[in-house]
Amino acid sequence: MIGTDPDSGSRTPRLLLGLGLLVLLWLVLRLFGAVLAPFVAAGVIAYALDPPASALVRLGLPRGLAAAAMVLAVIAGVLLFVLLLYPLILSQVGLLLGRVPQYAQELQSWANHMVTELQARLGPELVNRKLRDLVASQAGNMLGFLASTVAGLITGGFALFNVLTLIVVTPIAAFYLLRDWPRIVGMIDGWLPLRDRETLRAQAREVDRILSAWVRGQALCCAFLGLYYAAALSLAGLELGLIVGLSAGLLSFIPYVGSITGGVAAILLALGQFHGWAGVLRILAVLAVGQVLENYLVYPRFLGDRVELPALWVMFALLAGGAAFGFVGVMLAVPVAATIGVLARFWLRRYLASKLYRDTAGEGIATLPPHPPEDRPQL
Numbered sequence: 001m002i003g004t005d006p007d008s009g010s011r012t013p014r015l016l017l018g019l020g021l022l023v024l025l026w027l028v029l030r031l032f033g034a035v036l037a038p039f040v041a042a043g044v045i046a047y048a049l050d051p052p053a054s055a056l057v058r059l060g061l062p063r064g065l066a067a068a069a070m071v072l073a074v075i076a077g078v079l080l081f082v083l084l085l086y087p088l089i090l091s092q093v094g095l096l097l098g099r100v101p102q103y104a105q106e107l108q109s110w111a112n113h114m115v116t117e118l119q120a121r122l123g124p125e126l127v128n129r130k131l132r133d134l135v136a137s138q139a140g141n142m143l144g145f146l147a148s149t150v151a152g153l154i155t156g157g158f159a160l161f162n163v164l165t166l167i168v169v170t171p172i173a174a175f176y177l178l179r180d181w182p183r184i185v186g187m188i189d190g191w192l193p194l195r196d197r198e199t200l201r202a203q204a205r206e207v208d209r210i211l212s213a214w215v216r217g218q219a220l221c222c223a224f225l226g227l228y229y230a231a232a233l234s235l236a237g238l239e240l241g242l243i244v245g246l247s248a249g250l251l252s253f254i255p256y257v258g259s260i261t262g263g264v265a266a267i268l269l270a271l272g273q274f275h276g277w278a279g280v281l282r283i284l285a286v287l288a289v290g291q292v293l294e295n296y297l298v299y300p301r302f303l304g305d306r307v308e309l310p311a312l313w314v315m316f317a318l319l320a321g322g323a324a325f326g327f328v329g330v331m332l333a334v335p336v337a338a339t340i341g342v343l344a345r346f347w348l349r350r351y352l353a354s355k356l357y358r359d360t361a362g363e364g365i366a367t368l369p370p371h372p373p374e375d376r377p378q379l
Contacts, residue, residue, distance in 0.1 A: 029324075029325045029328065029329070030325075033325050033326060033328050033329075036328050037166070037327050037328050037331075038166055038169040038170040038173060039169075039170075039173050040328050040331045040332060041166070041170050041174075041331060042169075042170050042171075042172075042173035042174035042177055043173075043174075043177060044331055045071075045074065045170070045174040045177075045178070046174050046177035046178040046181055047181075047215075048215055049067075049070040049071070049074070049174075049178055050178065050181050051212075052070060053066045053067055053070050053178055053181075054066075054182075056069065056070075063179055063182070064179050067175050067178040067179040068175060068179075070178060071171055071174055071175045071178065074171075074174075075171055085242075085246075088242055089242065089243055089246070092239070092240050092242055092243045093243065095239060095240065096240055096243075099272070102272070189201070203342055203343065203346055206342045207335075207338050207339050207342045210308050210309065210338045210341070210342065211334065211335055211338045214309055214334060214338065215334075216302075217302040218252075218253050218302075220298075220302045221252060221294075221298050221299060221302050222249050222250060222252045222253055222258075223249065224249075224298055224302075225248065225249040225252050225258065225259075225290065225293075225294060225298060226245060226246050226248065226249020226250060226252070227245075227249065228245070228249075228290060228293065229241075229244070229245030229246075229248045229249060229262060229266075229286070229290055230242045230244075230245030230246050230249070231245070232245070232286040232289070232290070233245050233266055233283065233286055236279075236282040236283055236285075236286050237273075237274075237279055237282065238266060238269060238270060238273065238283060239269070239273055240269055241266075244262055244265050244266050244269065245262065247261070247262060247265075248261065248262025248263075248265075248266075249262075252294075254314075254315060254318055255311035255312070255314055255315050256311065256315070257315075259290070259291065259294060262287075263287045266283050266286075266287060267280070267283060267284070267287075270283040308341065309334070309337060309338060309341065313337055313341070314333075314334060314337060317333040317334060317336065317337035318330055318333045318334070320333070321333030321336070
């Protein structure tokens with residue numbers, strides 16, 4: 001009788017179950033993605049607030065009261081931020097919209113000057129007056145289009161996320177999820193198959209370790225960089241330094257995007273605002289110090305190598321999640337990326353310890369010995 005693998009009969013149902021769960025998750029995101037945003041946001045908030053809520057429970061506070069206290073603290077922090085910074089941000093947005101005609105005129109003048117220089121060097125037969133007028137006009141139109149796009153996003157951004165659901169539903173859902181978090185985790189743990197329970201628990205603990213370290217570290221990095229760039233650019237004399245700095249800090253959760261967009265915006269605004277190079281050099285010095293702090297102090301201190309989430313992998317996950325499922329995909333991108341990374345390392349360790357990897361020439365895979373130096377062909 002031919003020997004059979006006793007595990008082969010149980011692997012097929014498990015693979016089918018896993019594939020079915022993935023298909024079900026994909027269908028749910030596709031069909032209900034438009035209404036899932038507040039609930040996914042509530043899940044993220046509950047996950048982030050579970051450690052301090054559990055600490056309050058250990059001090060003797062009931063779980064429901066601890067959950068309410070943490071959610072109310074978050075709401076108070078958001079309201080304080082809005083009351084303090086929203087008027088300043090709104091005034092800077094109005095200043096930016098008022099400066100658009102001036103920036104458009106300066107951009108047209110610069111483009112006209114560059115075309116004139118090219119015409120003087122290359123000759124009028126290559127660069128004529130029509131091309132110069134076309135470049136100058138298109139430069140102004142492009143800046144006007146960008147300004148109108150930014151204004152539309154600012155004025156209509158809240159409509160995209162549905163004010164009612166995000167402001168009302170998210171805190172309520174976060175409270176219930178945070179209150180019942182231990183029971184939800186215990187219920188999911190009870191559903192795990194008995195045979196693989198310990199293995200799945202170990203992988204879940206690894207995902208939780210990496211994800212919690214990334215969330216805490218990235219939040220601290222974004223807050224530090226946002227405060228630094230907003231304060232430093234404003235002190236350096238940049239009129240729109242507050243909004244540029246806060247935007248750079250907020251976008252820092254996407255690797256490289258925050259520093260690049262903030263730096264480019266700050267330099268372009270400095271070129272349009274300052275008439276000499278002294279102001280531009282001050283802005284460049286602020287950006288250079290920010291890069292040094294970011295690369296050698298902030299990220300090594302708050303993130304470090306323990307996170308085990310490469311920057312390019314996080315960037316790809318965020319862009320892919322946003323392209324596939326929109327705002328919900330962005331919120332789910334990092335947890336999914338962390339889970340895939342942990343599972344990939346787990347299966348790699350199993351492969352390196354398996355017979356398939358360790359099989360030698362005598363067991364089915366031929367290996368050729370290296371040629372000795374004297375047998376190598378001479379050129």
